[in-house]
Amino acid sequence: MMMSKHVPIPPEWQADFLLKQFSLSHRLGYSLSGVVLVFLPIFTILDATLVSYADGELIWKHILFRLPAVILAITFLLLHHKKDPGFWAYPLLLTLNLSIVGMMAAMFVLHYSEQGGHLLYITQGLTLVIITVATATVYGARDLALIYGLPLTAVIAFIVFSGSPFPDNPIHLAFIPAAIGIGVVIATMLYQEHQRTFIASQQLEHSALTDALTGLPNRRSMQTDLQAEWSRAKRDEQCFAVLMADLDRFKAVNDQHGHEVGDEVLTILATRFTNTLRGGDRVARWGGEEFLLLIPNATEESAMAVAEKVRRAVAEPPFATSAGNLAVTLSLGVALHRQTESIDEVISRADKALYRAKQEGRNRAVLAGD
Known part of the structure; x- marks a missing residue:
């Protein structure tokens, strides 16, 4: 997949671009919070009905894994509807993305030693989440370094040091690094598109307010x-x-x-x-x-x-x-x-x-x- 050449933001527009990115954080966080609050209950019900658990403790673990993302999503919606203009949206969006990937990574670790369909089900969910959160980043791959890095480092450390046996059919595990690569490409392209759109808008505004011959304001x-x-x-x-x-x-x-x-x-x-x-x-x-x-x-x-x-x-x-x-x-x-x-x-x-x-x-x- 080809990515267009990176276009840096001119220094004189950096402050305006920062404000634009904070505004983008509000919109992305609002949308992602809605998705979390709609789909997490659905997945919880599917877990309880389609997958048989050996005991109630496992069910509660899955609920607890989902709880941070739900709390963060509700917090984001409350702050958004209060129309708080502060710069809270970007760090909260980053934390919400991290909690979603962390949730799926924790469930993956919980079921890693299983040799059944539930691990495949969790792996598919982790793969889907890895790609989805890439569309809700503000600074592209820079955000993903944290969003992917912390949970997946923990997963790798668990696999290496836990002594759990490797799954009999590990082919589906290859989807995880593939999803990471796709996510990085998506996030990078979206960030570059944000930059191009912003620069084009600034150039249009500049030309509308500038005398073409002298370069002075008009x-x-x-x-x-x-x-x-x-x-x-x-x-x-x-x-x-x-x-x-x-x-x-x-x-x-x-x-x-x-x-x-x-x-x-x-x-x-x-x-x-x-x-x-x-x-x-x-x-x-x-x-x-x-x-x-x-x-x-x-x-x-x-x-x-x-x-x-x-x-x-x-x-x-x-x-x-x-x-x-x-x-x-x-x-x-x-x-x-x-x-x-x-x-x-x-x-x-x-x-x-x-x-x-x-x-x-x-x-x-x-x-x-x-």
Whole structure:
């Protein structure tokens, strides 16, 4: 069976992938708990009716072997229905899987010395469980190292050290290692599929929120950031600043040198933005040659200082393009958010300040007034 090449999760997405795996743990554990509570009673009844026991003690041993899995399944369902958002689901799912394999391994050990159909029946059950739990793993073979390792190590140790005779027809025992191999393949493929699905989803979301040319966040992404910053500012009674930035005479660059050179200018501009801004400041391509900068926790002085720093970084040195070095300048309008303002209103004031900067000669930053 062929397995596709492993695709690692990029470092910047690791935290999101971890949350995705915890969510998967909730779903898998909920489903597995339901299966346990439905099928274990059925198998218990089948044990009591189809298999004759020599004494009542053996029946109680089988019930006790099943009890941990039942308790863990009930616990999982109770926590799930309480909608507890904690990270309990993954370790509890791991323990539930371990208890299921351990249950069948214990029954296998109990009946290993028998030379009859009951050992075959238990071996088939162990084989089925080994494959089934592989479909309920979150991290593939890494989970199975524990889920398979502990119970099956105990089984091997029992066979080696107990002195029990080897079964007359041991061929069915070969199904156990075969099931382990199949389980590892299934778990690995499912884990890799989880990774591929997650990466594809992240790439789709990234492309929906990123400007394809500059690599900066796009207008949609910045609108989300603006809403979050507006809510935070209202809650904490703080201010943020919006800077509207526009390239001066950009149409002339396109007309004289072509749109490819214009695209080069926009790409270089994006790099200068990201290299100049502070860690918490954000910039997005708002449309065409217009960019919006969001400055959290701002005052008029700090916002104007950022605007001047950006303006100087754009003006010098010239932009190195395929058409040669081009002198490029930037005009900016700066508006500090007021507590009574909506997002659209503060953007409108920044836009009016940008218009004033253009009227007053370009290559400057102007603070919005009333």
